[in-house]
Amino acid sequence: DIQMTQSPSSLSASVGDRITITCRASQNIIGNLNWYQQHPGKAPKLLLYATSRLQSGVPSRFSGSGSGTDFTLTISSLQPEDFATYYCQQSFNTPSTFGQGTKLDI
Amino acid sequence: EVQLVESGGRLVQPGGSLRLSCAASGFAFSNYAMTWVRQTPGKGLEWVSAVTGSGGSTFYIDAVKGRFTISRDNSKNTLYLQMTSLGVEDTAVYFCAKGNVYDQLDYWGQGTLVTVSS
Numbered sequence: 128d129i130q131m132t133q134s135p136s137s138l139s140a141s142v143g144d145r146i147t148i149t150c151r152a153s154q155n156i157i158g159n160l161n162w163y164q165q166h167p168g169k170a171p172k173l174l175l176y177a178t179s180r181l182q183s184g185v186p187s188r189f190s191g192s193g194s195g196t197d198f199t200l201t202i203s204s205l206q207p208e209d210f211a212t213y214y215c216q217q218s219f220n221t222p223s224t225f226g227q228g229t230k231l232d233i
Numbered sequence: 234e235v236q237l238v239e240s241g242g243r244l245v246q247p248g249g250s251l252r253l254s255c256a257a258s259g260f261a262f263s264n265y266a267m268t269w270v271r272q273t274p275g276k277g278l279e280w281v282s283a284v285t286g287s288g289g290s291t292f293y294i295d296a297v298k299g300r301f302t303i304s305r306d307n308s309k310n311t312l313y314l315q316m317t318s319l320g321v322e323d324t325a326v327y328f329c330a331k332g333n334v335y336d337q338l339d340y341w342g343q344g345t346l347v348t349v350s351s
Contacts, residue, residue, distance in 0.1 A: 161337040163278075170328055170344060171270075171278065176337035214278055221334045222294045225278040 129153050129217050133226035140205055140231060148200045148229045150193075150215035159219035160198045162191055165228075166211045174213075175200065205231075235259040235340045237329050242345030249319050249349070255312040255329030255342055263287070263307035266333030269314050271325035272344070281327070282314065283334045292334050296322075319349045 130153035140146050150160065158178040163171040173182045175191040178198060188203040202209055210233055215226040241253040255267070268283040282303040283292045291303050302315040312329050326346050330338035 159335070163338075170341035171338075172341070173337055173339050176339075182337075182339065216278075216280075216338075218335055218337060221292050223280040223334050225280070227277050 128222055129156060129219065129224050131215055131217055131224050131226040133213075133215055133229050135229060136227065137230045137232070139233065141233065142205050142207060144205045146202050146205060146231065148213055148215075148231075150198045150200070150226050152196045152198075152217055152219075155195050156217045156219035158194050159217055160191070160193065161216045161218060162189075162200045163214045163216065164209075164211045165214065171214060235331065237331065237340055237342035239327065239329050239342045239345035242327060242347045244348045244350060245319055246351050247320055247349055250315070250317045251319065251347060253314040253316070253327055253329075253345060253347070255314075257310045257312065257329075257331070260331070260340075262305075262310040265331055266336070267303075267305060267312045268330045268332055268334070268338055269303060269312075270328045270330055270338070270341075271323075271347075272328065273325045279325075280334070284312070285333065316347070319347075321349050323347060324349045 132151045134149045160178045162175040165171045179191045190201050212228045212230045236258045238256045269281040284303045300318045304313045326344040328344045329342045331340040332338040
């Protein structure tokens with residue numbers, strides 16, 4: 128199985144900050160990388176797919192980049208509703224696998 | 234509006250069985266693959282199983298192969314996960330999601346809690 132490793136595991140930031148979360152795959156996944164946001168007690172929500180494509184309705188302050196094994200999620204100016212846990216997911220092959228999550232708090 | 238509503242989760246003893254359901258609405262259900270993902274505090278999100286739109290192809294992680302069966306009834310717009318020989322390691326919140334193993338999961342249900350304990 129492809130292992131997905133996120134860093135950092137947790138991150139403290141302030142409203143208005145720019146932050147970046149990194150996701151590394153254990154093998155080349157081309158660009159088949161997705162990002163999800165999850166608030167406590169809620170279902171994950173798709174933010175970005177295929178590395179950099181913004182899901183409908185997701186604010187443009189979210190962006191993604193990368194290829195091969197190294198990917199990043201950037202939030203350009205944190206808003207109060209962005210404090211949540213973020214997960215990457217590879218959809219290159221089966222089984223699909225997720226990173227362990229990055230908890231973003233104030 | 235796409236809606237996915239899971240049900241069927243409960244407390245079950247080790248070795249027991251359970252069937253989860255996911256009622257879908259707001260999209261052409263039979264045109265889309267569907268997936269089950271589970272979440273535990275210790276292991277995070279874990280992709281479990283997927284089925285194509287027709288139901289003709291299924292996928293499983295090794296940990297549940299031979300114990301879990303994914304299926305769907307396109308006439309009822311419902312996805313199922315039949316779980317047998319349950320162990321404590323299967324304790325999790327189970328989410329259904331729209332999308333396949335080679336796709337992003339663009340809509341998720343609210344989850345249903347399965348607790349395996351004596």
